[in-house]
Structures are given as C-alpha cells and as structure tokens.
Amino acid sequence: MTAVPSPTTEIEVDEKAVTETYQVQHFQSIFKKCIQAIQSPGKHCDIRSAAPTQQVFDGENFLHRSCSPGDSCSDYKVKNGSIVECENIRDYIGQKRPNPAGRIFDLVTHLAGTSFVFILTLVILVVWAIVGGIYHAPDSWQIVMQDGSSIQCYISATLLMRQQQNHHNQLTTMIAQLRSRLCTIRRLIGPVLQGKSVASAPLKYQDLQDDVGDAQKLPVENWFSLICNYVSLVVGSVYFFMLYWAGIFIWVGFGKMLNWSDEWQLYINTATAVELTFTSVFLQNIRHRHMKYISRCVSSIFHIDAALEEALRRRSGDRERNPVIEIEAEKVNVGSRTIDYYAHLVGSGVGAVISAAVFIVWLAIGNTMHWNSNWWLIIGTYTGLVGFLDGFALRNVYFRESNHFNVHVQTLVDEEYLLFQSLGLPLPHDSETPVNKSFAYKLSSFIGYICSQAFSVYAAVIIIVGLVVAAGALRFNETAQLFCNTPTMIIEAALLIVLIEAHNFTNLENRVKFRNIHLRRLALMKAMVGDDYLANECA
Template sequence: MSRFVNFVTSIGERRGTNEAAPSISLAGKEETQKSITTSAHIDTAKPKLLDRWLDKVVSFSGSNSVLFFTIFVLLVWAFLGIKFGGVTGWQVGISDAQAIINMVFDSLLVREQLNSHTQALVVACHLDSRAGSHKRMLRVLSRMEKPSTGRQGHTTITTELPTEDLLGRICNRVSAWMGHISTVIGYWVCIGIWLAFGSYCNWSNTWFFYINSATSALMIFMLALLGNNRERNKQYLQKCTSLLLTADMSLERKLRDLTGDKIDNEVSCIPAPKVGKIQRAINFYADLVGTLLGIALLSFVLVAWVAIGPVMHFDANWWLLIGTYAGLIGMNDGFVLKNLCDICNRQEDVHYEQRILDDMNLLAILGADKVQEKTTVKPRLDVRLSIAMGDICSHAYTVVAGVICIIGLILTASLMHWNELGQIICNVPPSIIESFFTLILITGHNIGDEQRRADLQRLYETRLELISAVEQWQV
C-alpha cells in the first residue's frame, strides 16, 4: 500500500541530478591521458535492453535516411495528386498517414527531449563537481611562486569547437526558415485564405479536405525535419561536450600535478525543480508518452484500429477514425511538446549560466580580473517576438486550454453522432493547431540549440584560458 501511495504522490515529479566528475589521479602521464580520453564521454545509456533499443529507434528516426525518404514519399504523393486529387481516398490517405506518423514521432520526440535534458544536466553536474576542485587547487596555486622559466601559456588542445558538414548547415538553414516568425505569420495568412474560400466551396467536405491534406503533408515534413535537427544537434553537442570535458580534465590534471592535491571531486547536486499540480500532470503525461508503456499503448491502439476494419467494412468512417483519434491526441501532444521543450531549456539555461559565472570566479583567483567579457547583444525583434510567442504557447494554462478545446470538439462530434462531417471537424482544427505548434516548437528548438552552443563555446574558451594561465607555473 505504501508503494502505491508513494507512486501516486510522485506522479509528475522530476528527480534531481547527482553526479561526481571522475577524479584524475596522480599516476603517470600516459595513464592519466588515457584516463582523460576514456572519461571524456559521459555514458547515459539506460540499464534495460528495451530502453536502449528504443533509444536506437529514436536516433534512427532522426537520421538523414528517414528525412530523405519522407521528402521522397511526399513528392510522390504530391505528383499522384495530379491524377487522384479529386478522389476522397487520396486525401484521407495522407491524413491517416500523418495521424499514425504523428503519434509515433510525438512519442519519439518526447523521449529524445527527456534524454537530451538528462544529458545536459549530467554535463552541468560534472562541470560543477570539477569546478569545486579547481577552485580549491587554484587558491593553493595562487599562493605559490611562479617560476621564472615557466611556460608562456601554450596549450596543445584544439582551440576551436567542431563545425557541421554541408548537409547539417543546409538543414539548419531550412529549420531556421521554418521556425522564423515570418513563416508562422505566412502560415496563418494561408489559413485565412482557405477560410475566405469556404463560402465559395459551400463549406463542403472537399473544402475541409483541402486544408486537412495540406496541413497533414506539412506536419509529416516538419516532424521529420524536427527529428533530424534534434538528432544532429545531439551528436554535435556530444562532440562539443567531449572536447569541453577533455579540456576540463586536462586542467584538473595540471592542477593536481602542480599542487599535489589528491582529494576526490565532490558530488554535485542539481535539485529537482518545484512544479505545480498542473505542470506535474503535464510531466506525467510526457513521461507516459515517451516511455515503453506509452509505446505499448500506441501499438495497442493501432492494432485495435486494424482489427475493427472488417467490422466497419474498411469504409470512410473507419479511415477517418484513426485520423480523428490521432488528430485529437496529436493536438494535445503538440501542446505538451512545446511546454516540455521550454521547461527543459529554461532549467538548462539557469545551470549553464551559473557554470559560466563560476568560471569567471576561477579566472579571478589567478588575477585574471580583466577577462574579456562577452558583449551582450540585444536579440533581434523577430527573435524577441518568437520568444514571447513561445512563452505563451508553452505555458501550462495553454496546455489546459488545449485540453478544453479537445473536449469541445469531442462534444461537437458527439452531437453530430460522429458522422463523416463530425469526424472531419475533429480532424481539421487539431491539424491546423498542431501544425502551428510544431512551427513554434521548431522555433523553440532553434533558439535553445543556439543558446546551448554559445554556452559550450564560452565554457570551452574559459577552460583554455585557465589552462593557459596554469601552464605559467609549469617548468
């Protein structure tokens, strides 16, 4: 009974992160360098085999192969529309495909977001853990006499973080364009044009299908692009983190060699953020979607839908059924994904900004009080508008508003006895809203990605400055 009570009371809570950076021993230089090279990569692989396989599926879903295949299929579908554009099945097909793909990608994107967030916090813990030892040893070093034949701040560590390849830069530009405020405005202009033609088309089902097909195709492309961007960003940040941690451990080795310090690095703790009841409910839903249980429920729904196909004679209502279900669930997932993205980015920003401030204090211990500060550039108007719009869309109350909207759509369709028009109504508005939220999600991802890269660059540059200053005590 107590376990059940603990489970209920812990629903939606986030666990704190407790990590200690591996301590560098005072062994021979070859052994120490080998230890540094081995420890530069932080392994956050999960203990369960199914979890590890699911993480591999998440990585594959963001691969270039999946992105190019998605674009190819969309082009084939568009060209087939020249001949079959007037056939209802052709338009329902893209809607159902988007619905199924959307549910799968939402689960994978939630899992990827949670994995990346965990990785970022573990890295922040390692930096903080080692910074405590650095501070202690730098104070000792600052009281030691600097040798007249000391090195003049020369380090063999590379001074530049890696750059992305041509394909990565192209995808970044496409993502920046998709997430730009002007693209979001253009999207709503297109929706307005579609609404303006409603009377001309007699508000027919075909008129509904036009926008449903367009937003469905757009959603498939955006989900593939977003998954690809997140996977590339994860791999790039892992490379940058590896270089940063290598420099951090090299600094520790030099300091231990000079001071003879043998005290292990202490455990650094990042406490779990305090959240309200609404946010806890959102967290619980996100955890459910991104876990094995969520994938199992998704598989059960798809199997059940296929199983009732013969009973419904695979008619239009059967085809619309999965679109209706996935459209409503996908709309809620869009709200939750945006909320989760911004919550994670904000928490990471706080801790990485603290690490940068700690580094300034470390430099000051050695008398480097004239460290060149980075000029804070005021964000452009479009960036400020994007951030403001993202803050509104990611608020917990916005997620609640989305749930209320979903309930309203279900009641409307129920009053219409879930006929074809009722199901279309449950398909089209969620598709429009979810497409908008995916655009905003891409915007939030771009802003968070740019900020994290800037943080790592700043931290890496500071490590090189510290190593350069410490080397002046080496003979």
C-alpha cells in the first residue's frame, strides 16, 4: 500500500521550492544590476525638465494651484494669520547629483577653474624656474617638472572631462526650461490679447534694460581677467600653434649635435611639460569664466520670463502648469559609444579611484627601485600616455556635444521667431558672431576638426600600443620611457592649443546666442507689460 504524504511534508517541500525560487530571482536581480552598472558609464540619457510654474494668488483665491489656506504650499506663506503670495522660484533650477561624493567632485571641478588655482599654478612655475636657475637646471630638476606636469595634466584631464559633462548637461537643461516657459507664454498670450496686435516700432537697444553686458568679449572683472582675455586669443591662435611646431623642429635639428641622448629628450619633455601645465589650467579657467557669463545671462532671462508668466497668469487666470520639455540624447554609433564610455570613466569617481590606486602602487615600489630616475619616470610615462589619449577623447566629446547643443538652442530660437512673427512684433537687433574668413582661421578649424574625429582617438590608441611595445623591448629603461613620453607630450601639448582655439570660438558663439535670447525676452516683456519689468515679491 502506497504511503500518503503528510500535510507537513507537503508544506516543507513548498517552502523549500519558494526559497530556491526567491534565491534565483535575487541572484538574477543582482546580476542584472551589475550588468546595468557596467553598461551605464557614458550612456546618454534624455533630459526632461520644466520651468518652475509661477503661482498667483488674488487675495481670496489661488489662481493656479488647487490648495486651500490649510494646505502646505511651498509657494505661499502665512503672514498675520493670512495666506499671502510668497516668492516663486524665478531662477534656473539645476540638477544636483544625488550622492555626496558626486557633489564634492563637482565642487572640486568648479574650484579648479577659479583664478586662484590658475595664479597658484603660475607661482609654482615661476618658483620652479628660479630654483632651476640657481642649481643650473640638473636632470632631477627637469624630471621633477615632467612628473609633476604629467600628474597635474592627468588630473586636469579628469577635471576637464567632468567640467565638459557638467556644462553640457547644465546648458541643455537650461534650453529645456526656457522652451518650457516659452510654450506657456505662447499659450497665454492668445487669450490675453484676444486677437489684438502688439505691433510697434522697432525697439532700440537703449530702450531695453539690458544688464548682462557685451557678449563679444568675456566681461573684465579686474586687470588679471583682462590679461587672460588677450592671452587666450594669443595662445589659441594658429600663429601660436605654428610657433610651437617651429620650436619642435628646431629641437629636432639639435638632435644630432647632442647625439640623440637622453639629455636631448629631457629638454623637450621639460619644455612641453611647462606648456601643458599652463594650457591645461588656463583652459579650465577659460571655461569657468565663460560659464559665469552664461549663468548670469540665463539668470536674467529666467527672471524676465518668470515676471512675464506671472503677469500673463494674473490677466488670464490660467492654472495649467508649465509643460515638461524632453530633449533627446545624442544618437551615437558603437565607436562614439566606446569613447563616451571611456570619457565617463575618466571624468567620474571611478577614474579618481583608478588614479589613486596607480599612485599608491608607484609609491610602494619606490624603495624597491631605490627612488632612482627610472622610478621617477614611471609615473610620468603612465600619466603621459593616458593624458595623450584623454586629449583626443576630450576633443571628440566636446565636438559632438557642441553640435548636439547647437541643434536644440536653434530650436529655441526658431520658436521665439515664430512667436514674434505671430504677434507682429519686430525683433530686436541680434548680435552676430564675427565671421573670420582668414586662411589662419580656416587652417586652425581644419586641424581642430581632424583632431575631434573618432578616428583620431583610435589612432591615439594605436600609437600608445606601439610605444608600449617598443618600450617593452627595451625593458622600460630610462631611454625607453623618455621615448614614450616625448612624442605623446609633444602631440598632447599641440592638441591643447587647438582645444583652446575651439573653445574661444564656440564660447563666443554661445555667449552671443544667449545674449540675443536675453534681448528678445526683454523686447517681449516691454511689449506685453511695459516698462515695469519687476514682479511683486513677498514683503
């Protein structure tokens, strides 16, 4: 006779099956998260953002939000026992990173572009030059500069990559929020005007309360920023680029005289190390000052927009929120995705951790190698090769993100033009970016374009592999490491000059575009509201 399983046995079997199923699902979930974490670096995401909606209260009823005096509304406050309208959010809302480590990294990136860091770098270079003059420029003095410069440029490449990513996300979010409020303004103007026209005589620039200054040049805060403006034009010019390569050819000409020795290689490595240190920090400073102007300009635009939206809501009684605008991420191929993946690692905490690990290992083997010249050159070789690749990756990412931003800022401009046309309102005079048709500029643009292509990044990888194989054949002795350092430092230094020129022109274009947006919003505000540009605020 067959035994019938007891109920207890059945329950035990079911619990075991459920446990095993749960463990499998848990493992699959962890595995899926790991795969997503591995694939996430460099992934472009759509940006979705809306301008903060301006809340309006007429003294008795909330015109915009369905809340009562007993509710908790962040845009209102209690005064003398009554609900009164409070300050709306009138400025640009940035996206903050959720984790503290990311915010700290962003703060360090911001500080690295300040004038204080740039001046400190100049002081260090001057002190180093004085010490070299006193001790007659020994080899150890040159190697210290090369290593220090390589490490500094390696760190700067990480910060420049982070800075580039932050600026692109910030600018794209600004465009999304500007388009969001523009949609609301276009929707509100129709009911308010009720078919009436606001056509008027062309507005003169002096009639507009413009407070952001000229966009053709970066605002001059003091004598130091004035000098920086001129230096950026000189260093970023094709003439400086040609002068740099003339110096390289002169150095090559002295090679035979110096028997192609290690000392001969040290000379050019030292010279390019100084140039790399200066240009990398200078580039961070240029970006920092440019974004200060853009942020000031955008802040003024947002205040005008918010005042106009609130005025229109008061007159129309509209309660609909500002729409969310979605800006699609750049579509990339496999090659560009690989570059983005690498760029993200370099500009993230992962890159910082890898760098820290490399430096710790380098310091740990110092005693084993008796702290000799070869040991000193190891870190310079590593950072030099990686920095060489970073320079090309940075140029490629900057080129593609600039094109992506230009497409969407043009969409905003087109929407503004349509609004002015529908209102019969003349456009204020737009500033135009100066067109440079000189041969020098065309040559510089061509070089910058070539260096920004994906195949240039691939070529850099091939060169690095070739140099490492050649150095390995020489067992990574001092000559082999100098052989790795010399060509990469020469090309990286030249690439930074090209990058400064690209930034000069692109930054000028962006400043002019935002300044024109500012003028159009001022003209729209004047036509709809009059000369009273300032909205009422809470007492």
